[in-house]
Amino acid sequence: MTLMLRTDGLAKQFTLxxxxxxxxxxxxxxxxxxxxxxCVALSGPSGAGKSTLLRALFGxxxxxxxxxxxxxxxxxxxxxxxxxxxxxxxxxxxLGYVSQFLRVVPRVPSLQIVAEASPAPDxxxxxxxxxxxxxIPARLHALPPATFSGGEQQRVNLARGFISGHPILLLxxxxxxxxxxxxxxxxxxxxxxxxxxxxVVGIFHDTDVRDAVADRLHxxxxxxxxx
Amino acid sequence: MTLPAPLxxxxxxxxxxxxxxxxxxxxAELWPGEVLAVVGESGSGKTTLLNVLSGRARxxxxxxxxxDPDGHLHDVHAMPEPRLRALHRSDWGFVHxxxxxxxxxxxxxxxxxxxxxxxxxxxxxxxxxxxxxxWLARVEIDGARIDDFxxxxxxGMLQRLQIAKTLVTHPRLVFMxxxxxxxDVSVQARLLDLIRxxxxxxxLAVVLVTHDLAVARLLAxxxxxxxxxxxxEAGLTDQVLDDPQHPYTQLLVxxxxxx
Numbered sequence: 001m002t003l004m005l006r007t008d009g010l011a012k013q014f015t016l017x018x019x020x021x022x023x024x025x026x027x028x029x030x031x032x033x034x035x036x037x038x039c040v041a042l043s044g045p046s047g048a049g050k051s052t053l054l055r056a057l058f059g060x061x062x063x064x065x066x067x068x069x070x071x072x073x074x075x076x077x078x079x080x081x082x083x084x085x086x087x088x089x090x091x092x093x094x095l096g097y098v099s100q101f102l103r104v105v106p107r108v109p110s111l112q113i114v115a116e117a118s119p120a121p122d123x124x125x126x127x128x129x130x131x132x133x134x135x136i137p138a139r140l141h142a143l144p145p146a147t148f149s150g151g152e153q154q155r156v157n158l159a160r161g162f163i164s165g166h167p168i169l170l171l172x173x174x175x176x177x178x179x180x181x182x183x184x185x186x187x188x189x190x191x192x193x194x195x196x197x198x199x200v201v202g203i204f205h206d207t208d209v210r211d212a213v214a215d216r217l218h219x220x221x222x223x224x225x226x227x
Numbered sequence: 228m229t230l231p232a233p234l235x236x237x238x239x240x241x242x243x244x245x246x247x248x249x250x251x252x253x254x255a256e257l258w259p260g261e262v263l264a265v266v267g268e269s270g271s272g273k274t275t276l277l278n279v280l281s282g283r284a285r286x287x288x289x290x291x292x293x294x295d296p297d298g299h300l301h302d303v304h305a306m307p308e309p310r311l312r313a314l315h316r317s318d319w320g321f322v323h324x325x326x327x328x329x330x331x332x333x334x335x336x337x338x339x340x341x342x343x344x345x346x347x348x349x350x351x352x353x354x355x356x357x358x359x360x361x362w363l364a365r366v367e368i369d370g371a372r373i374d375d376f377x378x379x380x381x382x383g384m385l386q387r388l389q390i391a392k393t394l395v396t397h398p399r400l401v402f403m404x405x406x407x408x409x410x411d412v413s414v415q416a417r418l419l420d421l422i423r424x425x426x427x428x429x430x431l432a433v434v435l436v437t438h439d440l441a442v443a444r445l446l447a448x449x450x451x452x453x454x455x456x457x458x459x460e461a462g463l464t465d466q467v468l469d470d471p472q473h474p475y476t477q478l479l480v481x482x483x484x485x486x
Contacts, residue, residue, distance in 0.1 A: 017474035018481060059463070061470040084449050084463045085258065105423075105445065106416035116427075 001035035004071045004168050004199035005057070010080075011065035012049075012056050025223045026052045030066065032201075032218055036167070039190065039200040041214035048222040050203045051100075054170050057201060058097040059087045070095060070168065092119070097170040098161030102153040104146045110156050111141040118163040130159040133189070135182060150177040162189055169193055171202035175209050187212045232294055233258050234400055234432050240279055240289035249275045250286065251456040255434075259399065262426060262433040264447035264464065266440060266479070272456040273436045274404055280434055281321060281402045282311050296399070316346045320393035324405040326385040329392065330377050336363065337373040340392045347396055362391040366421060383414035387421065394425060403435045407442055419445055440483055444468055452476045 010030035016022045026049040034040050042050040055061040057068060063080040070079050072094045079090060091097075105113065114127035131141055134155040140148070145156045154177045161169070171190070175183040183206065190200060190213045201218075204210035235257040242250040249272050257263050265273040278284035280291055282303040291303040295318070303311070315321065323329050330339050340359040341349075349355050360370050366387035377385055386406065393401060406422065407415040423446055426433055437443055443450055443464060450467045452460040452475065460473040471477045 014470075015472070017477050055469070060465050062462070062466055062472070085261075087463055088448060105420070107420040 001037065002071065002197075003033060003069075003076075004036050005032070005034040005201070006069040006076075007032045007057070007066060008069070009066035010053075010056060010063055010068060012052055012061060013064055027056065027220075028223060030220075034168070034199040034201055036197045036199055037194050038216075039194055039202065039214050040216055040218050041210050042201065042203050042220050043217045044220035045222060048220045050220045051172055053220055054097070054172050054201065054203060058095060058170055059091070060097070092164075094166060095168050095170070096161050096164060096166035098158055098172065098174055100154075100173045100176060102145060102157040102160075104144065104153070106144065106146070108144055109142045110136065110145045110148075113145065113156060114159040114163055117160045120164075123163065126163055127159060130163055131156070134159055134185060151179065151182065154178060155182065158186060158189070162193070165193075165196070165198075167198055169198050169200045169202075171200065171204075173203050173205060175204070175206055183209055231258070232298075234294055235280060235434070236292045236294075237280055238290055238292075240276070240286045240291070242275060242279060242284070242286045248456045250279065253289075253453075253456070253458055255280065255451065255458075257400070257432050257434060259432055260430045261449065262431075262435060262447045264435045264437055264443035264450045265453060266437060266443050266450055267453035268438060268479075270455075271453040273438075273453050275456075276453070277402055277404055277434060277436045281315075281319065282306070283321075293400075316343060317396050318399055320396075320398040320401040322389060322393055322401060322403040322406045324408045326377075326382075326389035329389045330385065332376060332378040334376070335374045336368065336377055336380070336388055339377060339388060340395050343392055343395050358395060359391075362395050363388075365425070366391045367417075381414075382410055383418060386410065386418055390422065390425070394429065394431075397429070398431070400432045401434075403433060403437075405437055406435070407437075407439070422446060440468060440479065452479065 007030050010027055012027040013023055013025040030053060042053060044050055052061060056063050059079050068079040069076040070090055072090045077090065079087060111124065111127050114131060115123040118126065120126065128141065136152060136155055145153050158174055175186050178186065187209055194200060233256045237255045240250050240253045253276060265276055267273045275284065279286050285304050293301045293303050295301060337356060337359040340362050341355040344355050344358060360373055363370055363373060368384055368387055377388055380388065407418050410418065419442060435446060447464045450464045451458050452467065454475045460467055460476045467476060468480055471480045
């Protein structure tokens with residue numbers, strides 16, 4: 001199995017300068033391997049740092065220590081040490097991330113929000129197919145999602161995250177606002193991604209969804225706050 | 228083949244206004260197709276930096292290099308004045324916060340756009356008018372207004388006209404100074420969306436000065452945070468805004484009201 005993602009001693013702490021410089025250590029010594037076609041579910045109580053780990057893996061939160069090796073265009077690149085331009089290239093071609101909530105851009109229609117995440121010439125057709133698969137009816141495609149329900153926004157966000165067929169996918173509670181029928185569709189999409197060889201790391205509070213997609217669990221333990 | 232290289236490289240720029248260090252050993256790089264936001268409060272030095280990068284102000288020390296389409300490097304502040312002005316009329320663009328600084332209010336909308344083309348040597352009246360009309364459409368100004376004077380335009384329309392005038396020569400590098408400042412929120416949203424679309428489709432490199440973090444989030448790949456003439460933090464936009472490291476950046480980010 002091809003190794004797609006590896007962390008070596010990944011560490012992250014937040015220093016809150018506006019609160020007297022208090023330090024919150026969240027991650028320490030995280031070692032994680034994820035292979036092609038495999039889905040690893042992050043487990044642990046709320047506040048343990050699962051979302052922080054996922055954001056660090058995307059390069060959204062900056063690691064304070066350790067390495068994040070990502071298989072990018074055939075070789076392993078350390079995301080934690082990469083320049084901004086390399087991080088952007090990795091995100092464009094290799095590393096996809098679906099956040100819990102869609103960041104709505106005023107005036108931009110749903111179809112475009114999804115299509116512009118892909119550089120493919122047929123991005124618009126793909127976006128339409130994905131939105132349909134996720135039960136977003138065609139009459140909504142031309143509308144900006146600002147007025148959509150939470151579940152609809154999450155499905156637009158999922159379409160955006162899945163359109164590029166990234167080799168590595170990071171999913172933060174992808175079914176949190178979805179009903180059972182739509183959650184099942186997302187399970188199908190995650191399984192399809194694994195079948196084409198994608199490595200998936202996710203946070204799934206819904207145990208049915210987790211059991212349906214995850215190959216194993218990686219436990220994230222809460223750290224003690226330090227003064 | 229030319230290797231990818233920055234369009235603009237500024238090294239160790241300093242500039243004092245009397246006793247006040249407006250820019251204190253500032254460095255910056257801008258790559259083709261990249262949008263770099265410079266954020267900070269009034270007086271942080273961000274507009275001064277924009278003026279120095281674009282050759283409109285001269286630093287006390289430090290160099291700004293511009294790489295032309297042939298790959299040749301030019302020291303922006305050592306260029307002969309006519310050369311720099313020619314650059315500003317063709318390869319570069321400058322979008323001012325107040326569009327009245329760039330537009331002539333007693334010349335028609337089409338004439339304002341056409342002027343920049345004529346300065347580049349365009350002479351065919353029909354072609355110029357055609358280009359002007361197509362740019363009015365791109366910035367969502369009714370083509371029927373082509374012969375109207377800009378003084379009859381709203382603030383948002385004036386800003387869009389300035390953008391059309393700036394982009395008509397297909398510049399590679401555009402400097403923007405608070406392009407949405409002073410506009411109503413609804414007008415701002417429309418303008419931002421327009422700028423976002425144009426920057427993406429034209430592959431423009433942009434140095435964007437703004438005090439509005441939401442504008443930076445929407446448009447910029449990278450952010451530089453300035454305080455008292457210094458760059459206190461720089462990085463990918465989402466990194467800097469979601470995981471700010473410097474006390475001043477944490478203050479800026481935490482001061483934004485969530486609507």
